[in-house]
Amino acid sequence: MSTWRIALLVAxxxxxxxxxxxxxxxxxxxxxxxxxxxxxxxxxxxAVLQRVAPGLVWLxxxxxxxxxxxxxxxxxxxxxxxxxxxxxxxxxxxxxxxxALALAVQLAVLEVILIGTxxxxxxxxxxxxxxxxxxxxxxxxTCSLAVVGTLYGGLAAGFRGRETLLPLLVLxxxxxxxxxxxxxxxxALGTVPGAVVSEGWPWVGLxxxxxxxxxxxxxxxxGPLIDE
Amino acid sequence: MTQTSxxxxxxxxxxxxxxRRPGTGTTATRVLGGVTLVAIGWLVAFGLGFSPADRDxxxxxxILYVHVPTIWVAYVAFVVTAxxxxxxMFSRRHSLxxxxxxxxxxxxxxxxxxxxxxxxxLWGRLTWGxxxxxxxRLTTTxxxxxxxxGYLAVRRLGGSHHQRARxxxxxxxxxxxxxxxxxxxVRLWRSLHQEATVLRTDGQVxxxxxxxxxLFVGVIAFTLIYVWLMLHRTRVMAMEDALDDHGLEExxxxxxxxxxxxxxxx
Amino acid sequence: xxxxxxxxxxxRLPERTGGTDDPVxxxxxxxxxxxxxxxxxxxxxxxxxxxxxxEIVLLRGPNGAGKTTVLRVCAGLLPVVRGEGRVLGLDLxxxxxxxxxxxxxxxxxxxxxxxxxxxxxxxxxxxxxxxxAEEVVAALDxxxxxxxxxxxxxxxxxxxxxxxxxxxxxxxxxxxxxLLDEPHAGLxxxxxxxxxxxxxxxxxxxxxxxxxxxxxxxxxxxxxxxVDVVAGQVRG
Numbered sequence: 001m002s003t004w005r006i007a008l009l010v011a012x013x014x015x016x017x018x019x020x021x022x023x024x025x026x027x028x029x030x031x032x033x034x035x036x037x038x039x040x041x042x043x044x045x046x047a048v049l050q051r052v053a054p055g056l057v058w059l060x061x062x063x064x065x066x067x068x069x070x071x072x073x074x075x076x077x078x079x080x081x082x083x084x085x086x087x088x089x090x091x092x093x094x095x096x097x098x099x100a101l102a103l104a105v106q107l108a109v110l111e112v113i114l115i116g117t118x119x120x121x122x123x124x125x126x127x128x129x130x131x132x133x134x135x136x137x138x139x140x141x142t143c144s145l146a147v148v149g150t151l152y153g154g155l156a157a158g159f160r161g162r163e164t165l166l167p168l169l170v171l172x173x174x175x176x177x178x179x180x181x182x183x184x185x186x187x188a189l190g191t192v193p194g195a196v197v198s199e200g201w202p203w204v205g206l207x208x209x210x211x212x213x214x215x216x217x218x219x220x221x222x223g224p225l226i227d228e
Numbered sequence: 229m230t231q232t233s234x235x236x237x238x239x240x241x242x243x244x245x246x247x248r249r250p251g252t253g254t255t256a257t258r259v260l261g262g263v264t265l266v267a268i269g270w271l272v273a274f275g276l277g278f279s280p281a282d283r284d285x286x287x288x289x290x291i292l293y294v295h296v297p298t299i300w301v302a303y304v305a306f307v308v309t310a311x312x313x314x315x316x317m318f319s320r321r322h323s324l325x326x327x328x329x330x331x332x333x334x335x336x337x338x339x340x341x342x343x344x345x346x347x348x349x350l351w352g353r354l355t356w357g358x359x360x361x362x363x364x365r366l367t368t369t370x371x372x373x374x375x376x377x378g379y380l381a382v383r384r385l386g387g388s389h390h391q392r393a394r395x396x397x398x399x400x401x402x403x404x405x406x407x408x409x410x411x412x413x414v415r416l417w418r419s420l421h422q423e424a425t426v427l428r429t430d431g432q433v434x435x436x437x438x439x440x441x442x443l444f445v446g447v448i449a450f451t452l453i454y455v456w457l458m459l460h461r462t463r464v465m466a467m468e469d470a471l472d473d474h475g476l477e478e479x480x481x482x483x484x485x486x487x488x489x490x491x492x493x494x
Numbered sequence: 495x496x497x498x499x500x501x502x503x504x505x506r507l508p509e510r511t512g513g514t515d516d517p518v519x520x521x522x523x524x525x526x527x528x529x530x531x532x533x534x535x536x537x538x539x540x541x542x543x544x545x546x547x548x549e550i551v552l553l554r555g556p557n558g559a560g561k562t563t564v565l566r567v568c569a570g571l572l573p574v575v576r577g578e579g580r581v582l583g584l585d586l587x588x589x590x591x592x593x594x595x596x597x598x599x600x601x602x603x604x605x606x607x608x609x610x611x612x613x614x615x616x617x618x619x620x621x622x623x624x625x626x627a628e629e630v631v632a633a634l635d636x637x638x639x640x641x642x643x644x645x646x647x648x649x650x651x652x653x654x655x656x657x658x659x660x661x662x663x664x665x666x667x668x669x670x671x672x673l674l675d676e677p678h679a680g681l682x683x684x685x686x687x688x689x690x691x692x693x694x695x696x697x698x699x700x701x702x703x704x705x706x707x708x709x710x711x712x713x714x715x716x717x718x719x720x721v722d723v724v725a726g727q728v729r730g
Contacts, residue, residue: 009622
C-alpha cells in the first residue's frame, strides 16, 4: 500500500478512536476553556484582555497541544500497538503523516472553539476584511503545531518521564509559531490599535516555512526516532 | 551466586589498569592547556588593562570581551554538534566517536550560552539600566539555550549507545534548523539591540583598533578553551562508554555463569 | 484462507515454498551467538538457534530466561548487539524493515486499540499489510469472532476474547513466521482449541511457528520440536 493510503488509514483510526473515547471533547476542550478563564483572572482588565486575546488563544492552544500529543501516543503505547505497528513494517513516514493529520484536525476544531471563546469572554471581534488572513493563519499554524507535536511526541512516547520531557522539547521549538500566529491574528482581528490586515501576511510566510521545514524533517527523521 | 565463577575474570584486568592509570590528559592537551592559560592571561591584560574605556559605555565595555566571544564560540559549538550528528547518521560506519563529539560540543555550547546570558545581563544593567530586554538577539539566545538543554535531556534518555546516538543526532540536526527560524521570527517581532558592530554586512569595521584587538584576543582565548574542553570531554565520554561496555561484559559473563549452574539445567 | 496464506508466501518467496522434507531449503531463523540487551541487562547472552521451514518450535524456560527476547529479536524489534542473526534469509541488522513486513508477533500486550471494535481492529491491522475484506472476514471466522461479538469495543471484552482478537489480527497479516509469546494466557478451553487448530493450519500451509509458553503439555503436543531457553542461551 502506498504511503498516503497508510497515512490516511492511521489518521482515520486515530480520529475514530477519538470519536469513541471522546477524550478531546470531554477533557481537552474544557481544559482549554478553563485556561482562557484563568487568563482573565490573571490579567483582570477588559481592555488588556481584548488587546492580548490572540496571544492567549495561541497559548491555550499550545498547552492543549501538549495534552493532545500525550493522548495521541497513549493510544499507541497502552496496549503495545506502537510495537505492533513497527512489526507490521508500517512506513514511519506514513505513520508520521497519519498521526499529524489526525492531530491537525483535532487542533483545528479546538482553535475555532478557542477563538469563539475569545470573542465571547474577551470581547475580541472578527472583522470581515481580516477573514481570509485569519483562516490562512489557522491552517498554517495548525500544520506547524501538528508536525512538531507528532515528531517530538514520537520521540518521548517510549520513555518514563515523557510528561515532562515533551514540554521541554516542544515549547522552545514552537516559540516561532506562537510569535508568528499571534501577530498574524492580531493583524486579522485588529485587536492592536492601528493594526492593518496586510501586516499579517509576512507572518503567515514564516509559519509556512516552519511547517514545511519540520514536515520534511519529520518525514525523514521519524523512523530513527521511534525505532530502537 | 556467581561470585566463584566470575571472580577470576573480573580481577584479570586489574594490574593492567593500575599500570596504565587512565586519564584524559596527554602531552598535547597539557601544551594546549598551557597555551590557553597564556591566552586567558593576555585577555585579562588587554581586556582590563590596555584597552581604553568606551566613550558611551565607559568601563562596562570590557564585559563585551567575554560576552561576544562566548556567544560566537557557542554558535560554532552548536554547528559542530549538527555536523557531527550528520556525519554519525549518514556515514556507513556510524562511529560513536562522532556522537560523543556532538554531545560534548553541545554541552560546552550550553555552558558558553549560559555565560553569555549571565554576562550580558550584567552589561545590560550597567548600560540599559535593566537586566533583560525583550529584543531580538537576547530572546533568540534564550530560546537557543532551552533548546539545547532539551537536546542534552534527550542524550540522557538511556538505551544502548547507538540508540542514544541516533535519537540525539536527529534532535541535534533539527535544533540547528531551528536557529534561523527563531532568529527570523524574533527579529520580525522586535529589535532594540545595538546593531552588530564588528560583523557589518557592508564589510566596514567600526571600532577602536585596540578594542578590536582585545575582542580578537577574547575570541582566541575562548576558542582555545572550547578545544581544550572538547578534547577532555570526548575522552571522558569515551571512557564512560567503555565502562558501560565493560559492565556489559561482566553482566554477560554473570548471565552465562548463571546458566552453567547445575540447578540451572532443567 | 489457508490456501491464501500459502499463495501469498509463495508469491513473496517462490524458491522457498517447500516443507521440512525439502533438502536444500534455508533455515527460517538462524541465530549465531546473538547478544541482545534490555537497558544494560544482557537478556540474550549468546543465543544460537536454527529453525527450519514449517516447524512449530516450543521455547521453554523459567521466567527471565530470555524467551520473550528471542521472539522480539526474531521480529526485528530488538537490535542484535553482537553475533549474527538471519530471519527468512535476511540479515537482522541490515534488513530489519523487510523482515518486519513478513513476520507476525503476538507479544505480552495484544497491540489492540481498546476503543475500537473487534472487527475494526482486525480490519486495521489487516489493512496495514494490504489484506482484502475477504481475508479479514476469514480471519474473524477462524477465531470464532463473528456475529454480535465482532461489533463490541475491545475494552468490553474479557482477557481471553482480547487474546483471540489479537490472534485474528495475526491471521489477517498472513505472516511467514509466527512468533507467539504465551498465546494461551487468558484463553478459555474453546479458545485454546481454536488457537491450536490455527497454528496447525498455519504450519501446514507453509508458515513457521515459534511459541514461548509455560503450558508445556498443551503446546508440547503441538510442537514439532522443543528447545530450552536458560539464562539467555538456547539449548536443544
